Amino acid sequence: MSGPAQRYVYTALDQLKAGTVANVFGVVSFFKLPYRSKGTDFCSVITIVDQSNVKLKCTFFSGNQDGLPSIYKIGDIVRFHRIKIQKFNNEFQGISSSGFSALVFEGTVGAPLIPRTSSKSYSFTAEDQKTVETLRNCQLGLQGFSSSRRNLSDVQPGQYFDLLCQLIGKAEIDKSSYLLKVWDGTKFGSLPWKVYVEDEALEVDRDSISRLQNFTIDVLVYDNHVELAKSIKIGSYIVIQNIHAKLHGTANENQEHDTYVEFHLHGGTGFGRGISVPPEDDSDVKELQKILDAVDIKQNQPLDPDVITSDIQLSQMSPPFDALERCQQLSVTVLPAHQQWQVTPLACITKNKAPQKFRVRARLKHVQPHHLYQSVKLHCSKCNSLLDAPDEESLNKMFEDRFTDGSNTPNAFWYQSAVWNTGNLDNRTVVIHFVKKYDILQSPEDSLIMVEGGSFKELSKLSIHFNTIIPVKSKEQRLEIDLSAPFLIQGNKWLYGCIKCSNIKSSEELQSLSLEVGWDAVEIAKVLGVELLTHLFVMNFTLEDETGSLNAYLWRHSEQFFQIPPSEILMNSDLQERLHMIMSALCPSTKQISEYPWMDCCIRSYNSGHGSKEQICYEIFDTLLSERDLNRFS
DNA sequence: TTAGGCTTTG
Numbered sequence: 158m159s160g161p162a163q164r165y166v167y168t169a170l171d172q173l174k175a176g177t178v179a180n181v182f183g184v185v186s187f188f189k190l191p192y193r194s195k196g197t198d199f200c201s202v203i204t205i206v207d208q209s210n211v212k213l214k215c216t217f218f219s220g221n222q223d224g225l226p227s228i229y230k231i232g233d234i235v236r237f238h239r240i241k242i243q244k245f246n247n248e249f250q251g252i253s254s255s256g257f258s259a260l261v262f263e264g265t266v267g268a269p270l271i272p273r274t275s276s277k278s279y280s281f282t283a284e285d286q287k288t289v290e291t292l293r294n295c296q297l298g299l300q301g302f303s304s305s306r307r308n309l310s311d312v313q314p315g316q317y318f319d320l321l322c323q324l325i326g327k328a329e330i331d332k333s334s335y336l337l338k339v340w341d342g343t344k345f346g347s348l349p350w351k352v353y354v355e356d357e358a359l360e361v362d363r364d365s366i367s368r369l370q371n372f373t374i375d376v377l378v379y380d381n382h383v384e385l386a387k388s389i390k391i392g393s394y395i396v397i398q399n400i401h402a403k404l405h406g407t408a409n410e411n412q413e414h415d416t417y418v419e420f421h422l423h424g425g426t427g428f429g430r431g432i433s434v435p436p437e438d439d440s441d442v443k444e445l446q447k448i449l450d451a452v453d454i455k456q457n458q459p460l461d462p463d464v465i466t467s468d469i470q471l472s473q474m475s476p477p478f479d480a481l482e483r484c485q486q487l488s489v490t491v492l493p494a495h496q497q498w499q500v501t502p503l504a505c506i507t508k509n510k511a512p513q514k515f516r517v518r519a520r521l522k523h524v525q526p527h528h529l530y531q532s533v534k535l536h537c538s539k540c541n542s543l544l545d546a547p548d549e550e551s552l553n554k555m556f557e558d559r560f561t562d563g564s565n566t567p568n569a570f571w572y573q574s575a576v577w578n579t580g581n582l583d584n585r586t587v588v589i590h591f592v593k594k595y596d597i598l599q600s601p602e603d604s605l606i607m608v609e610g611g612s613f614k615e616l617s618k619l620s621i622h623f624n625t626i627i628p629v630k631s632k633e634q635r636l637e638i639d640l641s642a643p644f645l646i647q648g649n650k651w652l653y654g655c656i657k658c659s660n661i662k663s664s665e666e667l668q669s670l671s672l673e674v675g676w677d678a679v680e681i682a683k684v685l686g687v688e689l690l691t692h693l694f695v696m697n698f699t700l701e702d703e704t705g706s707l708n709a710y711l712w713r714h715s716e717q718f719f720q721i722p723p724s725e726i727l728m729n730s731d732l733q734e735r736l737h738m739i740m741s742a743l744c745p746s747t748k749q750i751s752e753y754p755w756m757d758c759c760i761r762s763y764n765s766g767h768g769s770k771e772q773i774c775y776e777i778f779d780t781l782l783s784e785r786d787l788n789r790f791s
Numbered sequence: 792t793t794a795g796g797c798t799t800t801g
Contacts, residue, residue: 187796196793204796216794245795252794317799334801379801401800421801428799 163280165238167288171209175244178254182288183207184264184296185233190398190431191225192381194218201225202426205235208295215240215251217259225259227273229396229435231304232264234292236272236285266293267509268440305399308500309374310343310518310755311488314404314418317428320397321441323449324389325373326361328354333424334379335386339395340372342448342703343500343518348417349374350405362391372452376400378432380424385432394442397422399430441499448502451704488757489743489786490718492516494779495759504704511762511773519700519707520753521744526696529733533723534712535690537655546692546727552613552651555642559630561610563588567634571668572607573598579615587611589619590629590636594672599624605676607636607664617728620646625676629664636664638685645678649725652678654687662686692724698777700758701750709760709775718781739782742790754790756780 168179183205194200198218203226206212215237219225226235241254260272260279270286272279307318326338336352338361352375366373376397378386389395403419422430435442492498498516506515526532533546547555563576563586572590579585590607591598598604605625608616620626626646629636638644638661643651654661666684670676682689694715700707711718719739726732745753759779764771 189794189796194793198793200794202794202796214796216796218793248795250795377801399799403800419801423800425799426796428797430799 165280167236169209170205170207170211170213173213173242173249175242175249177242178239179242179251180236180238181205181207181213181240181251182234182236182292183213184292185228185231185235186212187231187429188228189426189429190228190433191219191222192426192431199225201228203228203235205237207292213249213251215253217253217257219253219257223275224257226261227275228261229433229439230264230306230441232296234262234264234289234296236260236289262289262293263440264293264296265440266290266513268293269438271438273436304499306396306499308343308518309341309345311500311757312345312402314347314402314416316402317399318402319429320400321435321445322395322397323445324391324393324395325365325369326359326391327386327389328359329387330354330377333383334377335383337376337378337386337389337397338366338373339376339397340369340374340449341445342372342452344372345374345418350417350419351375352377360391374420376420376422378422381426382422382424382430382432389432389434393434394437394439394445396433396435398432399423399428444502444505447505448704451502451504488518489754489783489790490756490758490780491783492757492759492780498759500757502704503700503702503707506707506760506762506775507705507773509762511764514759514761516757517700517702517707517760518755518757519702520750521698521756522701522706522750522753523699524696524740524744525699529736530727532694532696533727534693534695535653536693536712537658537688537690539658539688540655542655542657543693543695544690546653546723548727549613552642556611556613556616556628559610559628559639559642560585560612561588561631562586563610565634566609566631567636569665571665585610587615588631592667603675605667609636616646620648625678625681627664627667627681637661638664638687640687644685644687645681647676647678649728650678650722651728652682652724653690654682655690658688660686660688692722694719694723700756707760707775709758709777711777713776714778714780717779718777720781720784739787742787745790754787 165180167182173179185203186206187204189202191199191201198220199222201217203215204212217225238258239254239256240251243250258276260274262270262272270289305318312318320341322339322341324337324339328336330336336354401421401423403421405417405419495516500518501515503517503519530548535544535546562584566588572592574588574590577587588609592605601622602624604623606623607627607629609629609631616626628642630639640654640656640659644654645652662685669684670680693712695712698709698711700709716723721732721736758777760775761778762773762775765774766772
């Protein structure tokens, strides 16, 4: 069959029927690299998923390896033509049928749309292009796949992981095992093992092996992987799938220096075990090349190589020094939602258009503002305005402006009032209105009180005893809410309303509150027509890694990041102390930056401003401090 | 024909 008129029909994975031959698109959620079957052919097993969230397991055979799809990474996008659909174990299964052909695209949004294929001629329409782009964009939302690709610095003992790395040395160990020495520009956090080999057995680039000795790991590959391992040229970029970081010895804390981690690629093809050599124009390979070129070996050298030259000396090192070095490999933050994302060097981020999302691993070189009170802001989610949160001095002034002699205070049936003369020379009074529930007064800890004329200090004291305080002013025989000061106080939370967006109603509306539940700030704001302002920390972090630096804001996700409520910190010295402790651990001004802790952060880029003033900004999100890891630095 | 992911471990 030939000719330009050929049109292909693609079937969604939830529409497949047994006994048919179909054409499909999908995202790779699992794959076995091509391997020699027990018959005459090479074989590859690939599972794909599409927007219908239905998976299809496929088994393909081909007389030569090139006839099988060139997949290097979970998330790659595939287009298969002429696969036979049949039932096996009560599931649909795709098998290569006569004329089978495949196109494979990188799954990364924005990567070039160049298909990997062995077909001499193939169709690729604008519609196909759209399908690939759609699958790229939606793959994070699809269920049922996660990549286990890691950087060495993120690997935990015991894990199985995939590693994109550069081969810098190799050696035959015996018939069924072969040694690969590799690095990926990051340092493994625990003590890696070194496999003993005679000098003359090791094929290696002598310069790089000594220069990179603290970055390389030894991986032993077994059985079916030996043949391929032998054939790979030194300097190649390779992916080793399903390496086992096997903990040797006991994980006893007191004997930490007795344990080390071995790296094995076990025999067989289970769990996608295998080694691949992606093409040099692969985006991940290009990125790795950049990282490896940029790594500052000197700065990252953990130990003086003249002092520590062999593994024997390493193991004799005193535990505290060893432990300190390990701490510096740890990240003091965690990314609960995006652990599978790969790290992007800071230098690469600024080359991308916005909006995009990245994971970075960097140190906090500098923070603005320097003082805590300057970083607490009030944000209106409706008009997006950002105001400084008033400090104690401003609060004093705000409430002083509302002092009263108590002569005009109105009475009403739904509250009971008490007048308190402060006894000060200014003949000032504080009037407290106790709001009734079902016509009954509540105990102080359950009470909502409206207060006229109190000072900041007096309101602070009242806030210890009463559940909720609403500062009010009397005007024309009514109690009024005024947004020039906090409109509601609950313990350490002093809440404000947006003057622009609120549509203030009479305090009498408080009677319409549901009395079944407690005094909910959001409910109260609603009945009073107040558009609540949210407290935020707004900070500008200057992050730095081996490739460059980047300014990123921390604001909308700041409470999640610090796990400290910004709405309470200005009134709570314990919280202030805690934030201070965190900032000195993240950015300890007394130390060299190489001693600062690493932080893994999710960063999103976005366009800000208009017209010629438009610029790309960066924001930290979905990232939180790990108290346990942070404590090692403080 | 072959393999049919998968709860691995030198």
